[in-house]
Amino acid sequence: MVRKHEKKDKSKISIIIGICLIVASSVVLMFYIFKSYRIQNNLNLENEVETSSKNIEKTDSINQKENEETENTKEAINDNEIKSIGNYKVIGKIIISKIELEDVILEKTTDTSLNLGITKFWGPDINKPGNVSITGHNYKIERSKLFSELDRLQKGDTFELEDMDKNRLTYKIYDKYTVYPEDTSSIDQNNDGKREVTLITCTKGAKKRIIIKAREI
Numbered sequence: 001m002v003r004k005h006e007k008k009d010k011s012k013i014s015i016i017i018g019i020c021l022i023v024a025s026s027v028v029l030m031f032y033i034f035k036s037y038r039i040q041n042n043l044n045l046e047n048e049v050e051t052s053s054k055n056i057e058k059t060d061s062i063n064q065k066e067n068e069e070t071e072n073t074k075e076a077i078n079d080n081e082i083k084s085i086g087n088y089k090v091i092g093k094i095i096i097s098k099i100e101l102e103d104v105i106l107e108k109t110t111d112t113s114l115n116l117g118i119t120k121f122w123g124p125d126i127n128k129p130g131n132v133s134i135t136g137h138n139y140k141i142e143r144s145k146l147f148s149e150l151d152r153l154q155k156g157d158t159f160e161l162e163d164m165d166k167n168r169l170t171y172k173i174y175d176k177y178t179v180y181p182e183d184t185s186s187i188d189q190n191n192d193g194k195r196e197v198t199l200i201t202c203t204k205g206a207k208k209r210i211i212i213k214a215r216e217i
Contacts, residue, residue: 088113092126094134095168096159099149105161109135118146121200122187126163133187133198138210147201153212161197171197171214178208186211 083090088106095102105126109119114137123132136147153159155173162168179186186198195216200209 085116086112088116088119090164091120092164093162094118094159095162096153098157098159099145099152101145101149103144103146105134115141117141117144123189123198126161127167127169127195129193129195131187131189131196131198132161133200135200138201138204138206147199150199150201150212151203151210153199158217159197159214169195169216171195172217173212173214175211175213177211178203179211180208183209186213 082104085104085106088108090104091107092105093103094105103118106113106117106119109121113119114135118134118136120126121133121135124130126132136150138146138148138150140146140148153173153176155176158170158172160168160170186200190196197214199212199214202208203210
């Protein structure tokens with residue numbers, strides 16, 4: 001009888017020991033799995049942080065470059081050093097103190113050039129005898145306010161045009177009116193040898209054109 005009880009006790013002990021070993025192994029296994037998970041998460045987090053940092057640095061670099069280009073363009077305009085914008089040559093500069101506008105004039109008017117700046121539409125070279133017409137959109141772009149405030153000008157106001165030789169002439173406004181787009185009489189050339197400027201932009205809604213006429217003084 002004693003031997004039977006001893007065998008039963010030994011069997012129970014073996015079972016208990018086996019269960020303990022299984023539990024211990026499971027605990028150890030879970031520990032390593034958890035540790036590996038944390039290590040992988042940390043690596044992923046470090047990679048995300050590093051990627052985010054690089055993206056931020058890249059974005060900052062792009063913004064800085066764009067700001068520098070904008071500032072350089074403004075400085076170039078002020079110094080009359082800018083020679084072209086896009087594929088369009090600069091032929092002069094317009095200065096309207098009343099509306100705080102100083103910008104270059106591009107060589108010709110196209111849909112593309114109008115999106116880049118103020119353009120020559122028709123007539124002679126800047127500050128040459130005849131009627132030179134200059135046009136611009138009635139809204140602002142990042143680089144310039146264009147002709148968005150042109151409607152503030154009135155008869156008697158003055159502005160200046162500067163050619164690429166830095167000859168600057170002053171023009172005084174003698175007329176201001178609106179026309180429909182098909183009316184092009186404002187760009188007709190005079191034959192008296194005088195210097196005249198016609199500034200053109202759209203009204204709000206673009207249904208008509210604002211025409212400002214000026215002569216050299």
